[in-house]
Amino acid sequence: MMRLLAPIKRWSSRFGLVRIKSFWLSLTFPQRCYFSALMICLNGLFVDLPVMDETPPTFSNPFINFALFIALIALVVEFWPRFYHFWESLPGKAIILLFYAFVANYALVQAAGMINDITGLNADKFPYSHNMALLLSIPSWFAITTLFVLLITQLAMPLYLLALLILRPLGVHEYFHSPDYRFPFITGIVRYGFSLTLLAAAVTMTQESGLSTSINETLSGIARGFDGVIDVNNEDAPQDAEPEEPLGISLDVQLQSEDSPTPQPENVSANQLKLDKVRERNSKIRQKGQAYDQHIKQFIANFVYFQEADEKSRCEHDTQSRIVELNDFEIVEIFRDSTQPLRYRYEVKPCISAALGHQFKQPK
Template sequence: MLLPALTSSIRMKFSRMKFSELFDSPVTRSLTTTLMRCKGFWHSLNFAQRCYLLATLLFLLEAAMVTDRVNWFTGALTLLVLGGLASEFWPRFLHVWHSLPGKALILLFYAVVANFALGNAAGMVNDITGVSAASLPYSHNFAILLSLPGWFFMTSLLVLLLIQVAMPFYLLLLLLLKPFGLHGLWHPPHYRFVFTTALVRYVWSFALLIQLLMLGAATGIAADAGAFGRGVYDEILAELEEESGNKDKLKQADSAPGDAEATAELMQDTQGNFGIHITSGEKTTSVVSMPVKDMQNRADRYHSLQQSALALFIFEFEADGRSRCEHLEGSRVVELNDYEILEILPDQSQPQGYSYQVRSCISAAFGKRTGRTTDNR
């Protein structure tokens, strides 16, 4: 009898109590206040600041709980930083575009990039066929499409480098203007944490630059920016290999015979890996790294895939199976002018699988005649 009466009294007491009174206890009151402050802080941030905050929290969570790097963590961080930077710089890009000097500057930049891309594509066609790209307009356009990822990579890298150069001056300017109350001169009145956001943006843009460099090295796109870009890329790789070899020799000369285990660990960290290395005393930790020879192999493979795709396009779509000029069975023809043709034959002994020859046009109009024949492959 005592237990049912106690149960009924407790039920009546809770039925008379309001639901909001459950959060009036000293323990829950502080928690509720903290949650309300966090909610107000979150709503006071704009979209870019929220992206930077989430990226920072994810990075701290990965550093505290995950020992090995997880790919989806890196992808999420990259997407958050890209979203924040795009939401901040796109309105400024539109503002510059709608002004006459800004539009002229942007068009000049794209004209320079387009000129280099056209020259690079013409060189790609000429390297494969041995004739001018003017005779193969469709293949020239396809080569431009193939080189677009490389030029997109180079322009993105250039923009990030400009941000890294300009951001320290911008931070210094904010510090100088802050005592006068003008630190938020280029921002809306409700924009909060101007200097902190600029500092976080600078750090994450540098991390994005490193991530873009490693992505270009991993895919081989970093070497696809024309002959000039490939030359610079090959020179950088050669310098990295030489520097790595000098470090290995120096470590071997300075190490004693009894320090074989320590020397092996140091050589393993300095065996030609390109990336970020953190050295603490005699311990070296690689944050992101890739062997230099692997970078070179990926760049060569990417360039070979480009040439193979372009050679296939030339044979299947640019060249004609039938022509007024005589040609071998199974070959395809591109008429260069009224007197010369480019004959393309499948040949597995060639790097791209095709051989190219410039022959005289033998047709009903010209008949048999002696003309020059040039073997390009």
């Protein structure tokens, strides 16, 4: 028996494992990640299919999620040297700094608006709380925008693949990559497929976490800022605007219902069911966005009361309250109030101290 199995073992070791090992060693680290992610995806498809009948699709398969994580590592490793090379140039520094300054400015304005929504006062009166709100928003803004820029740039991959096909007969395709880089065309196709899937997964993640609401409001504000330059004094503009759709939600159903001819009776129920699904999805996304904002605002409100507000002050105030001095003559007194949405009530009062404000003191 051993004699019969010996040729099989020699054949497998000579033509099987050796070839697999040489093929694996010839690949770069990102290519190994792409290959591993592809194998994991193929394995995961036979275990449990992801739910793809929603808008956008829900990625609930752990194999698919792990494969996408490996593909994301490959994308970061592959494009980090190019980003670093772009950063080393003077125009690259200017573009990158301008982009992140743009993002940081919007995060700064969003943090100031959050403080104003919580307290009803200008964010300048609460510098520490403003900084805390900014620190909570900047990491998510930077991470999400960087991820989306990385994935959106991959949408130009078909142009890269077309250039490879055209320039390969001319022998100048090595300018795109090193000569020892194997399978560039197949790698580009796999990279493009994973980039599209990661982009859909990133949109789904922002929606499920509730971040899409603030991002969508910011993008809508930017669009209205460009479009409203001409129509800012237009009196015929509608006063009540429709609520914006959340990020990533397709409007094909609504456009179809408005622009297409009257559907046949047998298609009315199907179109209505599809429209109801989109509306239900939009409602869930808005609720998650409101819940996310509520958690952040509650954290900031607690920070204002327990950290920034003073328990003792030169100005008279209730023993059960805390205050923040707005200036030499005014204070904001903060009370715990379970009837308020964030459980705190803010009242602006005159500062009655040893030398000032006695004319505002109520008679006993």
